[in-house]
Amino acid sequence: MKTPGTAMCKRCTCCQASTSAHRRDVADCLAHPTLEDTFAMVVLEAMSYSLPVVVSREKYCGIAGLLTDQLNALILDEPKNATALSQLLQSIVDNAELRARLSDEALKFADGFVWATKAQEQEKIYLKITSKT
Numbered sequence: 001m002k003t004p005g006t007a008m009c010k011r012c013t014c015c016q017a018s019t020s021a022h023r024r025d026v027a028d029c030l031a032h033p034t035l036e037d038t039f040a041m042v043v044l045e046a047m048s049y050s051l052p053v054v055v056s057r058e059k060y061c062g063i064a065g066l067l068t069d070q071l072n073a074l075i076l077d078e079p080k081n082a083t084a085l086s087q088l089l090q091s092i093v094d095n096a097e098l099r100a101r102l103s104d105e106a107l108k109f110a111d112g113f114v115w116a117t118k119a120q121e122q123e124k125i126y127l128k129i130t131s132k133t
Helices: 019-026 039-046 063-067 082-094 098-111 115-131
Strands: 028-031 051-056 073-078
Touching: 028 039, 039 051, 039 098, 051 063, 051 082, 073 082, 082 098
Parallel strands: 028 051, 051 073
Antiparallel strands: none
16 A cells, blocks of 8 residues: 555556655665676666666766766776775665665656657657758
């Protein structure tokens, strides 16, 4: 049963949990210390659930180039550095203000990636290019 004053999960149509309760059931955060990922859809999906994310920098993970360190993600400089990864993850656990900001901003970022909108934007680019030929 929905708790009064909580928002229903906007991402999962099968549950009746609040967004925050649903997020806790899924995971606490996403760690994506990749050596090569052109965009990292898994990061965008995690963000759509308001999960704080830790991702490799843009050299390794393309989506990092669209993210802002300490605002909507934590950016890991070197994905093989287990100590740095551990410290970033611990900061999410220890710092409630950081965790809340990352969660809120992650959802805002993910909401900007509605695929129908992105497809329309892409179509406009194609039409503009083809109309010049």
